[in-house]
Structures are given as structure tokens and as C-alpha cells.
Amino acid sequence: MDSEDKTTNKGEQKSRKFLKSLIRKQPQELLLVIGTGVSAAVAPGIPALCSWRSCIEAVIEAAEQLEVLHPGDVAEFRRKVMKDRDLLVVAHDLIRKMSPRTGDTKPNFFQDCLMEVFDSLEQHIQNPLVLQSILGLMDKGTMVLTTNYDNLLELFGQQQNRPMESLDLKDKTKVLQWARGHIKYGVLHIHGLYTDPCGMVLDPSGYKDVTQDPEVMEVLQNLYRTKSFLFVGCGETLRDQIFQALFLYSVPNKVDLEHYMVVLKDNEDHFYKHQADMLLHGIKVVSYGDRFDLFPGYVQDLTTQICKQRSPDAERVDSTTFLGNACQDCAKRKMEENGMETPKKLRQPDTDDAGGS
Template sequence: MDSLEKMTSSSEQKSSRKFLKSLIQKQPQELLLVMGTGVSAAVAPGIPALRSWRSCLEAVLEAAEQLEVLHPGDVARFRRKVTKDRDLLVVAHDLIRKMSPRTGDTKPNFFQDCLMEVFDDLERHIQNPLVLQAVLGLMERGTLVLTTNYDNLLELFGQQQNKPMESLDLKDKTKVLQWARGHVKYGVLHIHGLYTDPCGMVLDPSGYKDVTQDPEVMEVLQSLYRTKSFLFVGCGETLRDQIFQALFLYSVPNKVDLEHYMVVLKEGEDQFFKHQADMLLHGIKVVSYGASFDHFPGYVQDLASRICRQRSPDADRVDSTTLLGSACQGCAKRKLEENGTEVSKQLRQSDDAGAS
């Protein structure tokens, strides 16, 4: 059974599931998918560091202790901060600085060694690729993808599927502009950087001063927030993320007029509906995938399948190697054969008429 059949079968089995019409009727190229830690946690549950920012920092501190690259007193102090502090991005920023030279430069640093220890041999830990398969299906049909995650699970999985995946960093202006304009089909923009290149990892806007002060880059990125529908998947505190705010939220007026979407766990009714009301002020419609994280992979798979069914204006030119193109290949072939037969008939009739 191929990917499309699996996704279609899943959709049929869950036909009772309700989705917002305004979301599932979007063309894939109208969306920008924002992947958070929930995606990585679903794909590789065997790596605790992928479950959340808190889990990641705890794992880094454990590695720092085992590798003896951070003073025991500092390890204890940061563990307390990870447990008590709400703004974990600030804690992460301070931790990176602590493990870096006093000059404020982030290279060389021991943080890289700790991350390499935490994220060692990622592809071997991919257990539930359903979400990644769904994301690839959307990318094949034009959805842009960015992530706040350090890991490259999506790229590793895509490479296994023979896709020319690229990991992009905000500091590469040329690539960022190409990606934003839809010219890097299999590009994944890591707005915090990637663990394989910690020198490019930044946790606050000051680290991307050149980016945020570049009017061309900022206009292109903020234009995405105005013209695309962002789909937040596996995201928790993304809107509180300083880099995300600097890139997409600042200077974007009338957010309530926008139409973005956030898929979340429904932990409690009061909390969920309050969150829903609050997010509408940002132009974000919050929807629930269920009351258990176990429902997350199936929901995303089903949602992506329904969106991918939308017929795009250039559907007749969809490459047969795409997720839906393979399903339409037989239909297209029959259509061409029927058209050829019809043309041959018309030619014969014309010849017969001329002969008479």
C-alpha cells in the first residue's frame, strides 16, 4: 500500500472527524507550516530531549554533567531555573552563553558537544513517521515549512524518501529569500538554527541583528504572515518566542484580520476555550486534535490528506511523482489515451468526408 492509499484509508476510517472548512479547503501552497517540538516528540518518542524545551534543556544539562564541561554548581543552578522559570528560551540563551567564550561569541562552545550527545544518530530513532510523511506530502504540493526545533528529523526522513531536502539558516540571506518566494521546494527553515551547526544557533533577536535590520528580508518574511495561512503544528509557546515575534509579529498590523491555525491538545475545556478566544485576537483559530497526545499523528495525517485533495489551479500539470500525482497518473494516462482516440476519430472522419 503506497503513501496515498495509507493516508486515504486513514481518512476513511476517521470520516466522523470534523475539520474547519476554512482550513481543509486551503490550497497547500496557501499554507506555511510551523513545526514545534510536538512533531519531534511524536516521531521519535525514544529521545526525551525532543519532547519539549524543558526536556531538551534537562538533557543538555545531563550531558554537560557527564562530559564535565560545566561546573557542578552551574549545573545545579540551571536545573533549578529549568524547573522554576517560565521563560525557558531565556534560560536556554543564558546556558549557551555560559558554555561559550566570555566575548559573547557563540563559537567555539561546549553546547555543541552536549547537543551532539543528546541528538546522536537521530534517524535510527524515527519510530512513527506518519507526521513527517504528511508534512512531506504538503511540501510536495507547495507548502512552506519552518521550525523552531533544533533537530533535522524531517530532512533525514525526506532524504530516506529520495527528496532533495535542505536545512536553511536565517543567516543565509540568499537562501531565506529563495525559500520565502517558494523557490526551495524541500527547504526547512530553522529559525533557531540546527544542532549540527551550533554556531548558527540563536535564541534571541539580537543574534539575528543583521536579519531583523535588513528591510528586504523583513518585508518578505512579514509578507508571508500577511498573505499565507500559518498552520502551527506541535507548537506550544511559539507566539512567545522572541525570534518568531521579531520575524513575523512585529510591524504586522491588524492581526485580527488574518487567518492562521493552531492545532493543540485539549487538556481542559476552560483552558482550551480561553486559549481559543485569546488567539483569535492574533488572527489564529485554535483547534483540538483530541484529549490525548496519541491522537496527534493520526490527526495531522488525516488533515494533510484532506488538504492535499484540493485541486490546485495547475492540477493538470502536477508531477506524477508527487503524493497525489501518483494517484492521478492512471487517470491522466486514460485521459490522454481517450483524447488521442478522439483526435484519431476526428481525423478519420475528416479524411472520409474529403474523399466523398
């Protein structure tokens, strides 16, 4: 970074340029994918929200404190978390260790550990700026899904009087309603939610019924073909097996799509390589800056720009209303000139009649 860049870095949020192809999207054209970076920015006081590794470490710590895992197993799982690259396997083994061997996942100590880790989440919201920005997009029709187990967005939205709803992939009816745009304030948790550990899934086999259901898969993959996915606070989401099974498999010509990913640029070489690699998936990678504390302000500025967009329908209504009024005035004058009685003005529909969500 040269001296000029260092000088302007502090004002980066105000002067930053956004991709025109992104900020000119209508909110309803976007599908927001939320990762751990959002939770980490909102509730930095809960380490388990910062990353998948931190979450597993917190669960192991809770298991040790609650004495629901043998000390030898605690030591072994800590070693695996430090050394194993495939954390999903570690997490899967950890869940099984604290669950019955009968195949029925209730009751289990894993749920108690999660409750310990994520207790009273709403009390730990320190920086709601990102959540407020996301709600602004949802108000205007942006759909939201998350790989997170927490429900911080739903809790905050309820505080803001939004009818938030947490959705699980195992509820086919709800998934289809959400995918078709009928649940405006629904948040789809593709890995499940901590409040229902039995619904938490770590690999596609856990959603075998979903991935083998042609109707569900078609409606979900259609979203990837027709919406612009905006990945926010996501690290390696495209490597996530469940995301791959739901959205990437069987979707041809991904390079022709136009999705977006907002990332930290802490290493220039890595960033530009990642940028080039993601273009092969039809994803444009952009940076919010070289420091994580720039993330909330960037998201706010970005969503503000997108929410400013005026929908084509609104512009069409304005133009036709203007022309319609002019034509009505002309017709009225013609009728008066011919001695005809003008019709009474039709009653305007009440707001409730217009079909609120």
C-alpha cells in the first residue's frame, strides 16, 4: 500500500466506488447469503459466532464445563480441531459422541452445550448496523439465506417489529413458499438452527430427502439461475457441501451468471487470485477493505445505494398515471362539450385492499 492509499484509507467508506452492475440491481433481484462474518460483526462478544472452528471449540469447552464429555474425549477433540482440516467431520463426530447410539438424536447433550454457547443472543448484539442494513433490503424484497446456526437477524428483526421467521430445509412446504417469494421475512438456515439441534446438518446426506426431491431442487436451483446472489460475511461458502448440493450441482453455464461476494482484502495476491477463480463460477469478488472494522460501514453504504434504486414498475406507474390523468381530463372536457354527464370518480382502494404482505 503506497502513502496515498494509507492517507485515503480512513475515508475509504465515503469515497469507495461500487460496481454499477451491483448497485443498480433492484433489491428483489438479489438473494443475500449471510455467513459468520455478519454474526462476528454484530456480536463480537461471542467467540462461537466468529468462525466454524470457534464454534466447535466453544461447544467442547461447554461440554467440559457441564461434564458431559469424558476428559480424554475433550483432549482428543481439541487436538482434532487444531490439526484436522475437515472441521465438518470433527463436528459430526462431536455431535455423535454426545448423542444416543440408537439413531434417534433426542435427547442429547449436544443441545445443552449449544444452549450454553448461544444463551441470550439478543443481549449480546453490540453493533446492529449490519442487521439494520439487511432488514432494509428485506423490506424491499431481498431474499435471505444463511449458513449460520444462530438467529441473530431474526431476533433483531422481531425487535424492529418485523414478522421474522426461521426456516429449515426439512420443512418442504415452508421452503417452497420461501423460494417462491411468499415469506417476505423468512430466513432460510441451510445448516439448521441451534434451537433445534436435531435439524442441524453437516453434510448433504442429512438432507437426502431434500436433495432427491425434484420439486424442491428445481425451485432452489432456479433461484441461483434467476437471482443475483450476494455473499456477505462468507468465507468458503462455495466449498460448503450443502450449498454445493442445493445450488451449484446441475446448474449449467455458471460463468454466464452474475453473483457477488464481499470479502476482506488482507492479502492482495490471495485476493486477486480468488477474484479470478470466482469469475469461473459467475461470481464477482469485491473488497470492503483491508480491516474487518470497515465491514459494517461498507454493508450500510452498499445497501443504501441498492435501496435507492427505483423499480421499473414504479416508474411505469408514474408515467401511466400522468398520461392517464391527462387522458381522463381530455375525455371529461369532450363529454362536457357534448352535454353528457361525467361519470363519478371511482373509489380508490384502501391500503389493506392493495395486498400488503
